[in-house]
Amino acid sequence: QVQLQESGPGLVKPSETLSLTCTVSGGSIRSYYWSWIRQPPGKGLEWIGYIYDSGITNYNPSLKSRVTISIDTSKNQFSLKLSSVTAADTAVYYCAREVEDKLGYYYYYYMDVWGKGTTVTVSS
Amino acid sequence: SSELTQDPAVSVALGQTVRITCQGDSLRSYYATWYQQKPGQAPILVIYGKNNRPSGIPDRFSGSSSGNTASLTITGAQAEDEADYYCYSRDSSDNHLGVFGTGTKVTVL
Numbered sequence: 001q002v003q004l005q006e007s008g009p010g011l012v013k014p015s016e017t018l019s020l021t022c023t024v025s026g027g028s029i030r031s032y033y034w035s036w037i038r039q040p041p042g043k044g045l046e047w048i049g050y051i052y053d054s055g056i057t058n059y060n061p062s063l064k065s066r067v068t069i070s071i072d073t074s075k076n077q078f079s080l081k082l083s084s085v086t087a088a089d090t091a092v093y094y095c096a097r098e099v100e101d102k103l104g105y106y107y108y109y110y111m112d113v114w115g116k117g118t119t120v121t122v123s124s
Numbered sequence: 125s126s127e128l129t130q131d132p133a134v135s136v137a138l139g140q141t142v143r144i145t146c147q148g149d150s151l152r153s154y155y156a157t158w159y160q161q162k163p164g165q166a167p168i169l170v171i172y173g174k175n176n177r178p179s180g181i182p183d184r185f186s187g188s189s190s191g192n193t194a195s196l197t198i199t200g201a202q203a204e205d206e207a208d209y210y211c212y213s214r215d216s217s218d219n220h221l222g223v224f225g226t227g228t229k230v231t232v233l
Contacts, residue, residue: 035222045159045167045210047222058220094166098222103174108155109214109222110172117166 002027004095004115012089012122018082022095022115029053029071033098034078035111036069038091046091050098051078085122092117126150126215128225135231136201144196146211146225153216156194156225158187161208170209171196198230206232 008020022034036048049059051069059067063082071078082089096111128148136142146156155174159167169178171187184199194213198205211225 037224044208044227045161045212045224047212047224050222058222060221101173103155106153106155106174107214108157108173109212110157110169111159111167111212112169112172112178114166114168 002097002113004097004113006093006095006115006118008118008120010119010121012085012120013124014086014122015084018080018085018089018120018122020080020093020095020118020120022078022080024076024078024097029073029076029078033100033109034069034071035096035098036080037094037096037111038089039094039117040088040091048080048082048093087122090120090122092119126213126217126221126223128156128211128213128223130209130211130225130228132226133229133231135233136198137233138203139200141197141199142201142230144198144209144228144230146194146196147192148213148223148225149192150213150216150223151189151192151194154213155189156187157212158185158194158196159210159212160205161210162206167210201230201232203232206230 012018030053033050035050051057066083068081094117095115097113098111158171161167175187215221
C-alpha cells in the first residue's frame with residue numbers, strides 16, 4: 001500500500017529556511033493532491049498547503065508569503081520550504097495524500113494516507 | 125478564510141453514544157472529513173464523504189451532515205476511542221483552501 005515518509009533536518013535556526021521532503025512509496029504520485037500539515041506542541045492541526053501533480057499549488061494565507069511546495073514526479077517526492085522561521089514554526093510536520101471525490105453536487109476531500117510526522121524545532 | 129468550530133472536549137461513559145459536531149460555512153458546500161489522533165501518533169481517517177469508513181474503522185463510527193454542521197457519532201464508545209478528533213474541509217470560496225476544525229478531545233469514562 002502507499003506509504004509516505006517525511007525527511008529533513010530536525011533543528012533549524014531562526015531566520016533560516018525549513019526544508020522537508022516527503023517520499024511516496026508503493027504507488028504513483030499522479031492524480032492526487034499532496035499536502036503538508038503541521039501541529040505545534042499541544043495544539044491542533046494546521047493546514048499548510050497542497051500541490052497537485054500538475055504543479056498547481058495552494059497555501060494557507062497566514063503562511064503564503066513564506067511557503068513553497070514543489071513536486072518531483074520522477075522521484076515520487078514532494079517538498080516543503082518555509083522561509084524566515086521563528087520559534088512559532090516549531091511543530092510536528094506531516095505530509096499526506098489528499099483525494100478529491102464527488103457525490104451528486106457535493107465534492108469532498110480527504111487525506112487517506114499520512115506520514116508518521118517529523119518534529120522540527122526552531123532554535124539557535 | 126473559513127473556520128470550522130468544534131467543542132473543545134466531550135466525555136462519554138463506556139458503551140454509550142457520543143456526538144461530536146463541526147460547524148462552518150464551508151460545510152454547506154463540502155462534506156466534512158473526520159480524523160482521529162492519539163497522543164504521539166499521526167491522525168488517521170475515520171469518516172469521509174457522506175458517511176464512508178475506510179477499511180479497518182469500526183462501524184460504531186458514523187458521520188452525518190445538516191446545513192452548516194457536520195457530526196461524528198460514536199455508538200457504543202470503547203476505551204480505545206479516547207482521542208482527539210478533527211474535522212476537515214475545503215473552504216467554500218473559490219480559493220479551495222484546506223481548513224481543519226479546532227479539535228475535540230473525547231474522554232471515555
